[in-house]
Each structure stands twice: as structure tokens, then as C-alpha cells.
Amino acid sequence: xxxxxxxxxxxxxxxxxxxxxxxxxxxxxxxxxxxxxxxxxxxxxxxxxxxxxxxxxxxxxxxxxxxxxxxxxxxxxxxxxxxxxxxxxxxxxxxxxxxxxxxxxxxxxxxxxxxxxxxxxxxxxxxxxxxxxxxxxxxxxxxxxxxxxxxxxxxxxxxxxxxxxxxxxxxxxxxxxxxxxxxxxxxxxxxxxxxxxxxxxxxxxxxxxxxxxxxxxxxxxxxxxxxxxxxxxxxxxxxxxxxxxxxxxxxxxxxxxxxxxxxxxxxxxxxxxxxxxxxxxxxxxxxxxxxxxxxxxxxxxxxxxxxxxxxxxxxxxxxxxxxxxxx
Numbered sequence: 001x002x003x004x005x006x007x008x009x010x011x012x013x014x015x016x017x018x019x020x021x022x023x024x025x026x027x028x029x030x031x032x033x034x035x036x037x038x039x040x041x042x043x044x045x046x047x048x049x050x051x052x053x054x055x056x057x058x059x060x061x062x063x064x065x066x067x068x069x070x071x072x073x074x075x076x077x078x079x080x081x082x083x084x085x086x087x088x089x090x091x092x093x094x095x096x097x098x099x100x101x102x103x104x105x106x107x108x109x110x111x112x113x114x115x116x117x118x119x120x121x122x123x124x125x126x127x128x129x130x131x132x133x134x135x136x137x138x139x140x141x142x143x144x145x146x147x148x149x150x151x152x153x154x155x156x157x158x159x160x161x162x163x164x165x166x167x168x169x170x171x172x173x174x175x176x177x178x179x180x181x182x183x184x185x186x187x188x189x190x191x192x193x194x195x196x197x198x199x200x201x202x203x204x205x206x207x208x209x210x211x212x213x214x215x216x217x218x219x220x221x222x223x224x225x226x227x228x229x230x231x232x233x234x235x236x237x238x239x240x241x242x243x244x245x246x247x248x249x250x251x252x253x254x255x256x257x258x259x260x261x262x263x264x265x266x267x268x269x270x271x272x273x274x275x276x277x278x279x280x281x282x283x284x285x286x287x288x289x290x291x292x293x294x295x296x297x298x299x300x301x302x303x304x305x306x307x308x309x310x311x312x313x314x315x316x317x318x319x320x321x322x323x324x325x326x327x
Contacts, residue, residue: 001312003109003177004066011054013307014184017191018055019247020132025055028128048118056183057122058115058249062168064177070109071313075305076320077297079112079178081170083320088174107317110171112180113297117168119180123249124156126183130248134256137243138263147253155250185300186247192303193269193291194244205267205287206235208242212269212291216325217302221295228295231278233267233287240266240287246296251277257284271296294321302327 015025033052036044050060074087087107115123127148134144171178193212202208212218212228221227243265245252251270254277260268267287281288302325305316309326316324 001070001314002066003061003064003068003070003179005311006070006109006308006314007061007066007179009308009311010059010181010184010304011056013304014056014059014187017184017187017303018129019187019190019194020129020136024132029053029055048122055126057125058119058182059180059184060115060117060119062117062119062178062180063171064109064179068108068177070177072105072107072315072317073109073111074107074317074319075111075113075301075324076318076322077113077294077301078320079110079114079180080116080167083112084110084167084170084174084176084178086319087176107176109177109179112178113182113185113301113322115180115182116178117165117180119182120162121159121164123159123182124152126249127152127155127252128248129183130252133245133248134252134259137241137260137265139256139259143259147256147259151251151253181301181304183247183249185297185304187300188303188307189296189300190244190246192299193246197242197244197269202239202242204235204239205230205233205237205289208239208267208269208287208289209235212289215299217295217299217323218292220323220325221292221298226292226295228289228291231273231288231290232281237287238266240264242267242269245270246291246300254280257281257286260284261286298322298325 015022018025036047036052039047076083087110091106131144131148135141196211200211202211209228213222218227241264245268251274257280261284265286269289269291271291272293273290301322306327318324
């Protein structure tokens with residue numbers, strides 16, 4: 001398929017699996033379009049036009065002709081200069097033929113999960129997703145907006161000094177098409193796990209962990225000592241209302257845990273939790289389960305790839321923590 005078709009499918013599926021619901025996403029896009037119309041001509045020149053149809057600023061074609069045909073893709077969680085050089089080296093030495101089962105002769109696209117380039121610079125913009133999700137589970141909208149506004153500013157400041165285009169420049173010099181799929185994949189794993197938990201109705205925190213390990217990615221991670229684990233509470237603690245929090249760019253406000261408790265959340269399932277966030281979480285009566293960062297990203301990417309494969313057959317080569325598992 002063409003690179004543009006691949007990219008458009010990712011955005012379409014990201015919206016379809018967005019935990020806020022399609023209507024909320026479409027309203028957000030309409031708001032962006034209306035704001036764009038009010039900009040001056042100079043301001044419009046600086047505006048990222050992709051934002052008019054793609055609600056996820058952390059997902060972009062970073063380098064490459066959108067009309068270029070792609071079939072063989074090297075995919076990983078973190079794809080930076082080293083991985084781009086790996087792709088070029090594999091092509092150069094013709095090692096990318098891989099096993100007969102892979103069918104890969106030449107890598108013609110590198111896909112990252114975590115954002116690079118302008119997608120990394122715009123990561124903080126997708127954090128507004130969390131505001132609506134928090135409101136949806138019972139946190140008052142004013143509280144959600146207030147807490148997230150401060151956290152978004154913090155993330156924006158922390159991202160600003162980064163050399164965003166380092167890997168994109170490498171892709172350009174190597175003439176290697178390069179893209180990233182972040183929030184759309186995270187939407188997939190969030191919706192997938194939420195539905196799984198709702199269907200299974202776990203009674204305890206231990207039951208939640210067992211449910212997670214039914215997914216082969218988490219089972220594989222557990223064998224590598226990186227699987228789901230309870231970091232607050234114990235396996236016999238009542239699960240109560242389970243909140244799966246795995247999308248929206250990065251961790252939210254460290255002060256959100258009291259609001260989650262007040263909203264009736266009994267168990268929080270997330271990819272990861274900083275020590276600062278954990279310190280605040282310990283003050284509340286909430287079970288916390290860390291599903292595993294790379295394993296969760298892998299679930300999201302695999303679910304997205306399953307959707308993409310319905311549009312056209314692609315050959316996938318895995319690296320950088322990712323393992324392809326089809327459903």
C-alpha cells in the first residue's frame with residue numbers, strides 16, 4: 001500500500017478506538033478547524049495542516065513521499081538513529097531477507113511507536129485526551145482541566161530542549177521513509193483492555209493481573225521479568241471499579257489520584273508510574289497495577305497492525321522491544 005494509505009488507516013483506527021468516543025474526537029477536530037480559520041495569514045503559514053484532520057499530534061509521517069509504495073516494514077517501540085542505521089545496514093548487506101517465512105527482501109519503511117521529530121515536539125498536545133477520559137470516569141471536568149493544564153505545561157517545558165529532529169535528519173540522509181504511530185496505538189490497547197476487564201468482571205487485583213496475562217504480549221513479558229505486577233495493594237484486595245489508563249501521550253498529573261479515589265476507582269491499571277506519581281498514589285486507597293510499558297506498547301501496535309493488514313498485506317520485521325503477534 002502507499003505510505004499515505006497506511007498513515008490514513010492509522011488515524012482512522014485511532015479515532016475508532018479512542019476511549020473518548022468518535023463524537024468527542026470529531027468535535028475536537030471541528031474546534032481546531034474553526035480556530036484555524038481565525039488565524040492570520042502569517043499564523044497559518046506556521047500551522048501544521050495535518051492537525052485539521054489528524055487529532056493526534058504525536059503521530060506523523062516524519063520523512064518520505066506519502067505516495068511511495070511500502071510493503072516491508074521494520075517496526076519497534078523506540079526507533080531512533082541507531083535503528084535507522086540498522087535498517088540501512090540490513091538492506092546494504094541483504095540480511096533483511098530474514099527467514100523464508102518473513103518474505104522480507106528490502107526494508108522500505110521504518111515505523112516507530114514513540115514519537116520523533118515534530119511528533120515528539122507536539123506530544124504535549126495530545127494530553128488533552130486525558131481530560132475527557134477522566135471526566136468520563138467521574139472526575140469533575142473543572143478538576144480534570146485544572147490538573148491537566150498544569151501537567152501539560154510541565155511536559156511542554158520538558159520536551160522543548162530536546163533535539164527533536166535528530167532521527168528525522170538521519171532518515172532524510174539515508175532516504176529511509178520514517179513514521180511514528182503513538183496515541184492511535186495506545187488507544188487500541190486502552191480500549192482492548194477496558195473491554196476485556198468489563199467482560200471478565202474481576203473480583204480482586206490478582207484477577208486483573210490474570211486477565212492481563214491472557215494477552216500473549218503480557219505473558220511473554222512476564223517470562224522476561226517485565227510483565228504485569230501489583231505495586232500498591234495485594235492480589236486479594238477487592239478490585240472495585242477498574243480504570244485502564246494507557247493513552248494521552250504520557251503520565252498525567254501527580255495530583256490526580258485523590259480525584260480518582262473520589263470518583264470511585266478501586267484499581268488503576270497503567271503502563272508505568274514515576275516515583276513522584278507513586279508517592280502521591282500511596283496516599284490513596286487505590287490498587288495500582290503496572291501492566292508493563294513495552295508490553296503494553298506492543299499490544300497496541302499489534303492491534304493496530306491487525307487493522308492495517310485488513311487493507312493490504314505487509315511484511316513486518318520486529319525490533320526495539322516489539323514482537324509481532326497476530327490475532
